[in-house]
Amino acid sequence: MDFKLPDETIAIRDLVSEFSKKKIEPIASKIDKEDRFPMEIFREMGKLGLLGLTIPEEYGGAGLDFLTDGVALEEISYFSGSLGLSYGDHNNLVLDNLNRNGNKEQKEKYLPSLVAGQKIGSLCLTEPGAGSDALGGMKTTYERKGESYEINGTKTFITNAPNADVFLVYARNGKSYSQFILEREDGVETPKKIKKLGMRGSPTGEVVLRNITVGKERLVRAEGQGKSIILNGLNAERAVLAFGPIGIARRALDEAINYSNQREQFGKKIGEFELIQEKLAYMFTRLEAAKLLAYKAATMLSENVSDPSYAAASIMFASETATQITRDAIQIFGGYGYTEDYPLERYLRDAILYEIGAGTTEIRKIVIAKALLKK
Ligand SMILES: Cc1cc2nc3c(=O)[nH]c(=O)nc-3n(C[C@H](O)[C@H](O)[C@H](O)COP(=O)(O)OP(=O)(O)OC[C@H]3O[C@@H](n4cnc5c(N)ncnc54)[C@H](O)[C@@H]3O)c2cc1C
Numbered sequence: 057m058d059f060k061l062p063d064e065t066i067a068i069r070d071l072v073s074e075f076s077k078k079k080i081e082p083i084a085s086k087i088d089k090e091d092r093f094p095m096e097i098f099r100e101m102g103k104l105g106l107l108g109l110t111i112p113e114e115y116g117g118a119g120l121d122f123l124t125d126g127v128a129l130e131e132i133s134y135f136s137g138s139l140g141l142s143y144g145d146h147n148n149l150v151l152d153n154l155n156r157n158g159n160k161e162q163k164e165k166y167l168p169s170l171v172a173g174q175k176i177g178s179l180c181l182t183e184p185g186a187g188s189d190a191l192g193g194m195k196t197t198y199e200r201k202g203e204s205y206e207i208n209g210t211k212t213f214i215t216n217a218p219n220a221d222v223f224l225v226y227a228r229n230g231k232s233y234s235q236f237i238l239e240r241e242d243g244v245e246t247p248k249k250i251k252k253l254g255m256r257g258s259p260t261g262e263v264v265l266r267n268i269t270v271g272k273e274r275l276v277r278a279e280g281q282g283k284s285i286i287l288n289g290l291n292a293e294r295a296v297l298a299f300g301p302i303g304i305a306r307r308a309l310d311e312a313i314n315y316s317n318q319r320e321q322f323g324k325k326i327g328e329f330e331l332i333q334e335k336l337a338y339m340f341t342r343l344e345a346a347k348l349l350a351y352k353a354a355t356m357l358s359e360n361v362s363d364p365s366y367a368a369a370s371i372m373f374a375s376e377t378a379t380q381i382t383r384d385a386i387q388i389f390g391g392y393g394y395t396e397d398y399p400l401e402r403y404l405r406d407a408i409l410y411e412i413g414a415g416t417t418e419i420r421k422i423v424i425a426k427a428l429l430k431k
Pocket residue numbers: 145178179180181182186187188189212213214215216252255260409412413414415416417418419
């Protein structure tokens with residue numbers, strides 16, 4: 057068992073960290089306050105080869121593993137949780153999904169421009185009446201019409217949708233679920249950008265599909281394969297996105313340590329008080345435990361080991377840990393932690409999302425328990 061990250065993962069981590077410190081850190085607070093997606097940074101990431109880390113080189117990617125993909129997401133999230141979310145969504149939910157499920161023509165057509173950051177992708181599963189019960193509650197339909205498919209429905213809470221060019225859409229025909237690749241030019245409408253508690257700057261929107269007609273070359277795999285694509289996709293999404301809350305939590309801990317070494321009360325640094333020390337000790341321990349679980353789940357994903365309990369446990373623990381650590385960091389900052397003059401409140405607002413997106417904490421518990429009971 058090797059607890060050291062592979063050299064190539066360390067090299068990507070350092071590259072992403074340097075880029076994020078230079079380009080994202082100066083505008084992280086502005087991204088949140090103005091709820092603005094920094095398109096220019098996203099495009100630069102594409103030019104630098106940071107998008108599509110797991111995509112094979114023949115499609116412009118770096119051909120790396122999921123651990124490296126996760127570590128890159130952790131570094132971006134350390135500086136901006138919301139850019140991390142949009143990055144993780146584009147990279148994993150869309151690019152990786154297409155790479156695993158698309159045919160050669162689909163990959164050749166869509167992957168290079170998505171990897172280069174010239175186009176943005178979004179994955180459309182959730183609907184107004186279908187969240188946790190994404191399959192059973194799905195109302196978006198597809199219908200075969202000769203050589204074409206017609207798709208109708210409304211998706212909601214879709215990350216990147218307001219800016220997206222490519223939409224991976226799930227639809228059903230009775231009990232048959234299928235995935236389609238849609239383009240904005242097909243007539244996809246994104247009428248509403250949703251205002252949120254946190255993750256501001258990562259645009260979340262509604263996607264309206266009215267009589268969208270596409271050829272059968274847009275169907276992914278085959279009719280009826282949507283359910284298996286969704287379930288495998290959720291597993292990959294959970295294993296990789298777990299690194300988002302880890303990045304946010306690591307930043308909150310670093311800030312809390314610095315502040316504890318500077319702030320004085322009763323003639324002492326607050327870090328000298330044992331009640332503050334206890335908080336720091338727990339924050340560190342929980343973060344390290346979350347990291348180890350995330351490393352394991354991401355490595356299992358790269359090695360194609362199919363066990364949904366690890367990915368679900370990884371994101372469940374990482375997200376709960378991040379909520380707790382960012383909350384503790386606010387407490388260590390006292391009144392200043394509660395103000396917008398410091399970024400602590402942003403960290404908490406951003407962290408909470410990871411207990412909801414990619415299946416809620418409650419659903420993750422069910423996934424873990426079901427897998428355990430089956431063993
Ligand atoms: C910022 C943001 C970005 C998102 N990005 C995307 C995206 O890119 N693509 C996409 O498709 N979706 C996305 N989502 C949607 C997200 O996956 C859903 O919000 C999530 O799955 C929960 O669905 P819901 O909001 O409808 O809650 P509901 O399913 O209505 O759940 C409400 C509450 O009931 C609980 N609950 C539900 N069922 C059970 C059960 N069986 N047992 C116990 N408790 C239960 C839930 O845990 C929750 O606490 C995003 C959401 C947000 C907020």
